[in-house]
Amino acid sequence: MTSAVRRSPHEGKPRLRILIGADTFWPQINGAATFIARLAAGLAERGHDVHIVAPSYSNKKLGTMVEVHEGHKVTLHRLYSWRWLGHPWLRFMMPWRVKQNSARILDQVKPDVIHFQSHIIIGRGMTIEGEKRGIRLVGTNHFMPENLLDHAYIIPKFLRRKAIQAGWAAAGRSFMRAAWVTTPTRRAAEYLEANTLVRNVVAVSCGINADGYNGNLEPKPENLIVFLGRLSDEKQIDKLIRAVAILDQALDAKLEIVGGGELEGKLRALAVSLGIEDRVTLTGFVDQEQLREALQRGSVFAMPSIAELQSISTMEAMASGLPVVAADAMALPHLVHDGENGFLFEPGNVDDLAAKLTQVLTLPADELLKFKKESLAIVADHDIQRTLDTFESMYRGEEVAAASSSSNKKESAS
Structure with missing residues (x-):
């Protein structure tokens, strides 16, 4: 165990079973997938039982399996998926099966907390079924509907604005179920609050080692x-x-x-x-x-x-x-x-x-x-250990200071 981990304020506390809902994950390479892998690895290093629900990108490996990410073992629950029409890599689960799949995995894993990384499909299912079971929900938004719609060629241009509004409305419904909602920066938090009814969004850096x-x-x-x-x-x-x-x-x-x-x-x-x-x-x-x-x-x-x-x-x-x-x-x-x-x-x-x-x-x-x-x-x-400390406090239902880091404060004032 590294010295950074030993200095954690959570040292000695009971380990948690954490389920991370991810609409994008390895082998896709993007900011959200990288953050999820590092978050999961850091939590596993601290001794927590980490599970990730994510799409299968080949549909050849489905179900529950152990994978190594960032040097640490985590349990993956890979779901059958389709490729988003017009997008080169984004996959999505069957919307009409997401609640059934979420219920099955939650009853199997029995997590202490669900940390969902988007509302698109998995996040929606996990928040609906998690709320029914009284599981603590934490949400992190990496999503901008505008980016996704750049690839949605089936939607006519004159309907894009309404589609973006619908995307933000859907995001708001899922994130409103969470006890804590975070974004990587203060500016991103303000952007989410401006486009939804979600309030008190906390800026938590993705972190880096x-x-x-x-x-x-x-x-x-x-x-x-x-x-x-x-x-x-x-x-x-x-x-x-x-x-x-x-x-x-x-x-x-x-x-x-x-x-x-x-x-x-x-x-x-x-x-x-x-x-x-x-x-x-x-x-x-x-x-x-x-x-x-x-x-x-x-x-x-x-x-x-x-x-x-x-x-x-x-x-x-x-x-x-x-x-x-x-x-x-x-x-x-x-x-x-x-x-x-x-x-x-x-x-x-x-x-x-x-x-x-x-x-x-x-x-x-x-x-x-x-x-x-x-x-x-x-x-x-932006040390990753600070990020892990903050999320672990949220997972345990402890108070988290709403104040941003010093660099976030500077950003907000600029």
Whole structure:
């Protein structure tokens, strides 16, 4: 047991049986799936009996099984699923069977608490059946209906606004059943409250084991810009490629895009059309070690996304000692403090993104070092053990301070 675990205020308390409801999970790679895996592993390390209900992505492995995630064993309950029409990876369970499946699993597992990660299908079933059984409910929202509807080609554009409203209404119904509702940041909490009747949403960082990353403060041999994440529309990676194309050639800047997704082919074609294919590398999906190696090589991390409720990949870059250039959108200002550990640019503005990248790449060595150290200082406030402590208090029905972390306070005031 690590020293961080021994310092937990919950040490010595009875272990819990925790059921996590996940509409997206491994082998899919996205922020919510990564958070769920790390949460489950951290809870298992503390001695809790952790169960996850998630879709089967092949429908070949169904039912109850033990899987290893982040180095720890957890019990998975994989359910039959269909692929969302028009979406490259999202799976969903049969809506007409979700209550039956939820009731069966809850009666089998008999959890002390249900922590559901979205309301879409599994969360709805788990909250309805969990409420009937008097099981404590905790909900975390990673969901924005706007993002999902980008792939819902069967819904006409003139009905999108009503569909988004219906999506938020459905989210509100499920989260209203929970004793605690959380989001990764204060800004995301305000966004959920603005679109639903849910109130007193608590900002709890997804957390990161910063010790698992090497905060490299040494000068880098080349100007390498790194992006890490799923290659999807809301990430606006095309804007990043276009920004690299207009950088001063004297910078000799290169771009490494780490991750896979539905846009990989289009992004490769874009780099070719701009004549910079020799300066842009798309790695596809990589393992954790390769991810960390890429961050170690980088000079600056770029996150052009307009829909981040926190951005675990940005935290991973900061834990690697990188300055960050990010869109001034959603929760990214929560991590990137303009002029302190990086710069914010106007979302979608290619010229502004290129200008901010140039600022970082031309910083004097002493100023660049300050940016790197500030990234490490900011991300330290997101230690995974603090996240685990907070959720464990919620699971036990204990009081949790509604106040945000220091970085959340700063974000709210900005």
